[in-house]
Amino acid sequence: AGLAAELTSLVSARAFADLAGPFLAGRGLRMSVNFPLDVLLQPAALDRLEEQRIAAGIAADHIVIELTESRPVDNIPMLLCSLERLRGLGYGAAIDDVGPAVPRLAPLLELPFTSLKLDKDLVQQVNDSVEIATFLADTIVQAKAHGLTVVAEGVETEAIWDRMRDLGADEIQGFLAARPLPVAAVPIWWDAWMGQAAPRA
Numbered sequence: 001a002g003l004a005a006e007l008t009s010l011v012s013a014r015a016f017a018d019l020a021g022p023f024l025a026g027r028g029l030r031m032s033v034n035f036p037l038d039v040l041l042q043p044a045a046l047d048r049l050e051e052q053r054i055a056a057g058i059a060a061d062h063i064v065i066e067l068t069e070s071r072p073v074d075n076i077p078m079l080l081c082s083l084e085r086l087r088g089l090g091y092g093a094a095i096d097d098v099g100p101a102v103p104r105l106a107p108l109l110e111l112p113f114t115s116l117k118l119d120k121d122l123v124q125q126v127n128d129s130v131e132i133a134t135f136l137a138d139t140i141v142q143a144k145a146h147g148l149t150v151v152a153e154g155v156e157t158e159a160i161w162d163r164m165r166d167l168g169a170d171e172i173q174g175f176l177a178a179r180p181l182p183v184a185a186v187p188i189w190w191d192a193w194m195g196q197a198a199p200r201a
Contacts, residue, residue, distance in 0.1 A: 005039045009048050016056035016063075018183045027190060032064040032094065040067060040082050041075070050089060060090030064115065068096045072104055080111055087112045097153070098139060105139075109146045116143040118164075120154020120174065126163050133167070140168040 012033045018024060019031050039045045053060060065086055073079055083093050092114040098105065099119035109116075118136060125132045143150050152164040155174035164172065178189050 004036050005042060005045050008033075008035055008039045008045065009052070012049055013052050016052050016058055019062070020056040020058055021183065023183045023187055027187075028062075030062050030064060030092070032066050034066045034068045034096065036068055037073065037079075040065070041078050043082075043085075046082060046085055061092070064092035064094050066094040066096040066117070067113075073108065076107055076111070083112050087114075094151070100135060105142075109142060109148070113146075113148060115149040115151055117151040117153050117173070118169070123152045123154045123160060123164060123174075124156065126167070127159055133163070136164075137167045144168060 015031055015033055019029065033049075035045070049065075053063060086093055093112065094115040094117055095102075095105075095108055095113050096117045097119045098116055099122050102108075116139070118139065122132050122136060126136055127133075140150050149170045150168060151171045151173055152160075152169040153173045155161050155164060155172040155176045157176060160174075161172060161176055177193070181189055
């Protein structure tokens with residue numbers, strides 16, 4: 001409906017307020033914000049992002065901007081320009097939801113992203129399908145060859161966690177770690193998580 005930039009701006013403003021607020025401040029947490037491709041390519045959207053970050057008093061290296069769409073990137077030079085600006089300011093940048101449906105992954109890996117996130121539907125089938133496990137393993141190898149941190153999405157069981165760790169994933173996201181929480185509940189979860197003897201990828 002043409003409101004992607006406005007919605008992204010509202011979400012990032014709320015996210016930064018939470019990260020700088022009393023429940024999360026001082027915990028050293030990083031926060032990811034989804035940016036659709038057409039918004040990421042807009043200089044004005046990056047201007048607003050930087051204004052919001054500075055106003056919230058958050059270091060840029062605590063923010064990761066995630067490219068969320070699986071449609072082909074037709075203008076690699078323009079995306080490179082946006083990413084170089086973000087990286088120059090200190091932000092992280094992630095390729096989100098990577099799976100076989102993501103077209104032209106190889107050119108994206110040549111861009112200055114800092115991390116790659118594996119699609120949760122694939123991750124959840126890693127122990128059920130040799131083909132999927134092979135795809136994930138190959139993608140992790142490619143990502144690591146470009147110096148990227150690899151995040152496995154959708155990890156809900158320790159069996160999946162263990163397999164993804166064995167394949168080389170660096171971090172996980174999913175219900176095994178935590179379900180979506182209101183910001184006031186994050187400190188409770190954090191203290192419990194840090195105090196348990198859980199395996200960590």
